[in-house]
Amino acid sequence: MSSFFSTLNEADCCGCLGCVSVCPNSAIGVITNRKGFLYPQIDETKCIHCGACVRFCQFSNTILPPKDKVESYVCVLNNKYELNSSSSGGVFFAVSDYVLKNGGVVYGAVMDDDFYVRITRADNVNERNQMRRTKYVQGIMGDSYDKIKKDILEGKIVLFSGTPCQCLAVKQYLGESDNLILLDFICHGVPSPQVFIDYLEYVEKITKSKVKNFYFRSKEFGHVHSQHSEALCENGATYYMMPSADIYYKSFLANLMSRESCYNCPFASTERITDITMGDAWGSVAKELNSLNGISTLIVNSEKGRNIINQIMDSMEFKQVEIMDRLQPQLKYPAKKPIDSNIWWQKYISKGLKGTKKISFSPKERMINFSMESMIRICNYIHKPEIYKKFLLKFWK
Numbered sequence: 001m002s003s004f005f006s007t008l009n010e011a012d013c014c015g016c017l018g019c020v021s022v023c024p025n026s027a028i029g030v031i032t033n034r035k036g037f038l039y040p041q042i043d044e045t046k047c048i049h050c051g052a053c054v055r056f057c058q059f060s061n062t063i064l065p066p067k068d069k070v071e072s073y074v075c076v077l078n079n080k081y082e083l084n085s086s087s088s089g090g091v092f093f094a095v096s097d098y099v100l101k102n103g104g105v106v107y108g109a110v111m112d113d114d115f116y117v118r119i120t121r122a123d124n125v126n127e128r129n130q131m132r133r134t135k136y137v138q139g140i141m142g143d144s145y146d147k148i149k150k151d152i153l154e155g156k157i158v159l160f161s162g163t164p165c166q167c168l169a170v171k172q173y174l175g176e177s178d179n180l181i182l183l184d185f186i187c188h189g190v191p192s193p194q195v196f197i198d199y200l201e202y203v204e205k206i207t208k209s210k211v212k213n214f215y216f217r218s219k220e221f222g223h224v225h226s227q228h229s230e231a232l233c234e235n236g237a238t239y240y241m242m243p244s245a246d247i248y249y250k251s252f253l254a255n256l257m258s259r260e261s262c263y264n265c266p267f268a269s270t271e272r273i274t275d276i277t278m279g280d281a282w283g284s285v286a287k288e289l290n291s292l293n294g295i296s297t298l299i300v301n302s303e304k305g306r307n308i309i310n311q312i313m314d315s316m317e318f319k320q321v322e323i324m325d326r327l328q329p330q331l332k333y334p335a336k337k338p339i340d341s342n343i344w345w346q347k348y349i350s351k352g353l354k355g356t357k358k359i360s361f362s363p364k365e366r367m368i369n370f371s372m373e374s375m376i377r378i379c380n381y382i383h384k385p386e387i388y389k390k391f392l393l394k395f396w397k
Contacts, residue, residue: 004057005054010033012261016168017038019057024052027043036193056169058168070270070299071300072297073297073299073319074297076296076317086133091278097315103156105157106122106127108160111130119139119140121151136248137190137193138259144170145170149173152180155179160181160182164187183278186280186331188335189255189262195353200214204233206376207235207237209236210233214230215229216229216249229243237380245368247353247360250361256341258337275300276298276305288321375391
């Protein structure tokens, strides 16, 4: 059995930091590496060599439960207003609504006022709503493990929504519980929190203003074009950028800035350790339902998950599909590390995000990026951001 604590190989640590919570002597702290990812570090003066951290760290040794058949659906919320506030078809909203209405609590990713993504607790709709929408940044678990354990011991129903590796860590920490519902998503990999903060500073230089709100998957132009980034700034300036021309989004989709463990992810499979898996529905799968504003893929992984789906049937339109012939890449294999990923990081560490453009973009894409950033600057300078919006719509047509 290998663990990060025996190999000290960054590829063996997914960043769940459950080891910090499981240590009986508070001997494990957290450090940030040069890429901006968090890793555990043992304080040898406090360590009692009990082995709790090594036993907990099972990421590289994960064995997924085999499946005879994959039960999968495409689905979409019936409530069009709530659908428009969801990144895809609204699975998280429907499942979390069911949990809250039954007196439970929800744990999920929230972007805080400093734009760090943290796993937080919600026992009401307003707090839950902050967890909605996709966030392409690694979430920080913090003290969530102990809070979840307390809620479970008090007999509450707990929904935890996170990456597959975070769900594994919660399951490792708590063990089996009838009151724990695990909802993961089809994960592309997690970028560094520090790179995202640097990206926002990059956006602020273009808009000449502080960012006050940011969305990775805005439906401003409908679901078909919802892959673009949207930043709203304090001076009224706006930043919209399609993935192929956005330095952060393009680097993320090209797997250039993922955590090292993402290239060795054991969860890139239809076999999961959670109750329900959710994700986007694109292409031929999405055509199974006629929705212009978002559709989700949903995979049932347990009897508990199946019971929950039965409870939310009235709030969503479901259609069972055969997904095995139309699998997303992230359900078949981990993200592949590009040969120039190390060069990307060298450029980023020495020159910042702007220095990575020649790695992230082709020459043609660099020209498009330059043109669009220039147009954003001009439109915001003359206080006419709507001109840029009209340009984008015309460009997409």
